[in-house]
Amino acid sequence: MDWKSKRLLDKKTPFPLSGPIPDKDYSFTxxxxxxxxxxxxxxxxRNPGEMAEYNRANNKDKGIERIRERFTTATGGTLKPGDKITTAQLKGWGYTNPNSITRLVASKTIARVQKGIYAVNSV
Structure with missing residues (x-):
């Protein structure tokens, strides 16, 4: 018996993860x-709708973070919480689609004060 086989039969050495394993009855606990x-x-x-539900649950925070990062980049990072902005300013920063302004409100990046006027919540 060579030294490798003897080492494999020694009960104090760990079970080998690779290489030859001697023929014995092993029990694991x-x-x-x-x-x-x-x-x-x-x-x-693979169930219908399950992947969409999984993505909504796991990617919601990432999406909100992306919205806030884009808003900070678009505004140049000059706005502070509480500053008032108008729809015209938002359109000047590239938010020409009404849905994009709705997403800013839904992500609580801005809050609607009155029609056409918003307050910055967080940036």
């Missing part, structure tokens, strides 16, 4: 603290 287990949510993303 997995010990874990059953009170602190976290089970990930099991989803079948």
């Amino acid at each position: 997995i010990e874990y603290d059953s009170e602190n287990l976290e089970y990930p949510e099991n989803r079948n993303l």
